[in-house]
Amino acid sequence: MKREFAVIGLGRFGGSICRELSEEGMEVLAIDTQEEKVNEFKEIASHAVIADAQDEKVLKELGIRNIDHVIVAIGDNIQASILTTLMLKELGIKKITVKAQNDYHEKVLNKIGADQVVHPERDMGRRIAHSIISNNILDHLELSDDHSIVEVKAGTKMIGQNLVDLDIRANYGCNVVAIKHGKTNEINVSPMATEVIEPGDILIVIGADKDISRFEKHLVVDDE
Structure with missing residues (x-):
């Protein structure tokens, strides 16, 4: 069965979600x-x-x-966003995702029971900041306030070494959860410790932000 969604607020953010869900074949009620x-x-x-x-x-x-699942994507009217979220909670909606305008708005939404609060401008800014640190950093996704998952191209310091040699968990406190091999495009989830890193490989790494930062600086970012 198709999942049913409602998107409240059809600005850039809400409109984009509405389009994507519709293109994926979902039933979408668009409200504005x-x-x-x-x-x-x-x-x-x-x-x-x-x-x-x-x-x-x-x-x-x-x-x-x-x-x-209802997505509250109301624009600049924080009061309307909060009141709508409260109304949806009272009506017993299973899952409510709300766009936050700022940190204060986010705190209020969390307190009144929003299931997921997104902060698209802030989150995109962080992702872009990580991507411009180095050409090797392809993507960055926050999992919580202090944990993330990053997608990185193997730096020159990694090439020819295996995961035992690099000992990323012991040295940096984060884990390589998958490797996408550049030559074959195969994705190896939970790679063996003896797997050798080759040019063009992409590593999916998860961990605390402070640990990922050390990993990026020492192994991912190639010296100019």
Whole structure:
């Protein structure tokens, strides 16, 4: 069965989520207070309606309680975001993801029971910052406030050595959970300690941010 989603707020962030979910074949209810934005998504989402998500009666009429996952992507109106999240919690929505505008907004959302709080501008800034440290760092994803997973191209200091030689866990406190081999494009999950790193290999590394930072500086970032 197709999962059902609702996206409240069709700005850049909400609109992007709506498009991606729809392209993946999901049932999406798109909601916004502005007719212009709703019209833009009438041919994209399963249903697109003009509605005020702060109105409990309206949400009930839309059948929001039957939705598996609601994404609150309201723009700059923090009060509307908080009130809508509270309303959804009271209606018993299974999962609520909310876009936060700032750290204070995020704290409030966590306290009132949002299942997931995203901070797209901040998170993207961090990912870009990590990627410009070195051409070897391909991606960076936060798992929590102090743990992340990074995708890195093997630096020259790693080439020709195996995981035993590098001893990344003992030396840097993080773990290589997978290796994508550049020559074959095969992904080896939970690689053997004797596996040799070759040019073009990509390592998926997980750990505390401070440990990953040391790993990046010493093994990933090639000397100019």
